[in-house]
Amino acid sequence: MSKIKNINKALHSKRNSRRKALHSTVEKNLVDDQILFKFNFNLDSENRERYGVVAVTREYIFRAIEAPDGEEKSPAVVERFKIADHTEFVARRNVGSVSLEALCNGGDAVEICRSDMSLSNLIIDASRSLNSMLDNLNDPDFKVVFDPDNRVCPKCHRPLKKGVTSCLHCTRTGSMFVRLFSMVKKELPLLILAFLFFGVLSFVKVINPVLQKKMVDEYITVTEPKDNLLLGLVVICVTMFVLSGVYKVIEIIRTNMLSKVNNRLMKKLRSTLFDKIQALSVSAISKRTAGELIHRVTGDTSAISDFFVSYLPQFVENALIILIIGTAMFVYDFKLALLVLIPAPVIMLVVRKAWRYTHKLYHRQWYMESQSNTVLHDVFQGIRVVKVFGMEKNEIKRYDKVIKKVADISERNEITWAMIIPYMTYLVGVGNYIVLAYIGSKILGNTMTLGDMTMFTFFTSQIYTSFDWMTKLPRQFVRMITSTRKIFEIVDEEIDVKDSPDACEIDVQGNVEFRNVSFGYDEAEDVLRHISFSVKKGEMIGIVGRSGAGKSTLINLIMRLYDVREGEILIDGKNVKDISQHSLRSQIGVVLQETFLFSGTIYDNLSYADPTATREEIIKAAKMAGAHRFIMKLPDGYNTYVGERGHTLSGGERQRIAIARAILRNPKILILDEATSALDTETERLIQDSIASLIKDRTTFAIAHRLSTLRNATKLIVIDGGKIAECGTHEELMKKEGIYYGLVLAQRKMSSMSSKE
């Protein structure tokens, strides 16, 4: 790591000195203007690395950029752009870079600066600040805000990623370990007790050969008979017998204890993680794949637990064995101990080297295996698509290819080990032979007994086994630490959509207002721009627009699945950010565009919306949603199990269950996102009627591509290009002959065509 650290330091200081020079150049060029904000960039317009700085004053943008030859000595070039000469500032997202363009009156533009993606947020924020300055050119009191998220790690000066609180590069393994310990401190007493047992066990393991030696030397190889020979032999045998009994008993107790600790640890880690994931916002969660999150919750937690209950105690045991036997050997025969211990480091070194290499191989094998699982997952999940397109053969080929890769890599792994292991056994064997030769000569010289030999061979093999085990520890440690870091990464993630400290519970009436709301999933691009409208309690709002216009996004904002970037959303005059999320969402009923059913029965899925609902209420809701009929056609009725994602139901059937769910919720605000899109017009009309009775006194937001669905709407909002393009009643919009008019006409044409058939 230190190599990388040094390189980073060097890069950082070089960057810093280059930037310092630029900043001072800019400041020299300012006359007496005051800099409102400034920021760095690192590419020229041809994507060559040239550092620069942009400083913005009330009237001008100053740009200093290093001379093109890259020589740090030659002076930077400074240029000035008058803000008022431009009509708009655009952060243009290229591939691998972002540029700031200033559009001019004549239709042309100039590029002010450009950065690679590591500084992209500066350019995006700057474009926003500059545009706000443009909008307020005549207001001398206007205060421009430029507050990019440019936190850097205080140690290594690398920028910190959004939502991350600790720097990847400066996280200390030790401190993480300490933190992990404090997280599991409740289990520590039990764990320590288990360690003690391990100590006892290693002691017993060492005692045994000593007894054996005693037996051989004093009772078996004796030349002159003693009186109590038999008795002594029996005593030793019984002691050994008892000891091995004790060993087994302790082993059983220890195993039980550890599995208890294991369960508790796992439960603690998993629930901590799961709670945190539940608290994260949709955007934070969808940054990661479901598979990754599942791995965090299951794989990483068990890696940590494994370490604590299996590797750490075994480490204690083996370390004690090495310590005790090592000392005993040194005390007994100094030279012999050296003979035994000298090959040990060599073996460890070889093994370590081998691990280094195979570690990567294993990693690759693991990746390939997960790839092959992905293929399987894909195929089974998409089996309909595969069959329909007749691609079974191709899928077989695809799978074959992946498993061949898996086979190749695991073969390579095995070959590597097959080559290493004989050498190691050989080395250990050589060690053993040397020891034997040494002892043999000593026995011949009568300075050592046969019992000594038994004891020492036993010691030697025991100590080698322990050394061998020790070499595995670093790998396990790395695995555990990696898992720990990944878990902490989630645990430490800042919750971006969170309840403010004085968030309140409210009784929603149903007045909703958007004030100048802008939002984008991505920093650079807004999906919705400057949306303002207000809805009174009990009104039904139809939201219309092309696919991808941002309709679902709009309702996501009402539910506060995401926070707006700019502006505010008020419910009953209160900013949604000040309402507790639970209170808000519990009073909103939604039918989402993608209907998701949990694995469980239809009844389970319905009562999910309101666990306190009685059976009567559930049936009533299903009836209102037009679901009762088809549910009753199923032999198991409401107890029918709808498997993974409810695939056994048709699209329209699933939608009706979702509608019933929303009805059960008895919400003040009802959101229907394409709630009836999969239904035939006839069924839709029936459900519409029950929805019509349902939405009385409720504020309803309905999205539909089939415009007839929205015939009951009090008001229609047409979204186009991220803005509200039109707004009004059906009649008003028809009269206007705008986008809505066009959509209605197109649909009429389509339906008249299909009816002519």
Place this chain on the structure above:
Amino acid sequence: MNNNEKSLTELNAELKYLTPENVQFDLTQGGFVVAKLQGEDSFKRVYLNRIFPHDLEEEFISVTDADSNEYGIIRSLDLFDERTAGVIRHELERKYFSAKITKIVSLEERFGNSVWVVETPQGTRMMTLKDTFKSIIRIGDDRAIVIDEDANRYEIESLSALDRHSFRRIELYL
């Protein structure tokens, strides 16, 4: 049925190719590409996008307006005269930026991420990959694109041309 046929033909809409006969490209003073399409009397700003950015750099270029409405497709730059091709190539190179990796100085795993120090023609760079395997995209047998956690792009033009040490470092991730 009628209905279906109609929408299918709409989907099948012929690709509109832009050729020297029906379009003229030029540069503005600010250095941006403008085009004058057949039947129109003025140049307007256009945006160029590679349709297959990974493997076809000078073929299949989509020409759009600021809102991604496509004017047409340039089948190949070769069709145009040198100057025009130069203008387009230059703009594409401005839009698609990836530093070329000439040497991998160091590659270390850190808590499941990997930290790379690489040499590029622009100097030494340091980058972090979130998921090393997924961040390396193989193109054909010999090329690879590496995308770091900031979404910066790096390119290895020829894996086999890398020096032995560099290749050994990256080999296991391929």
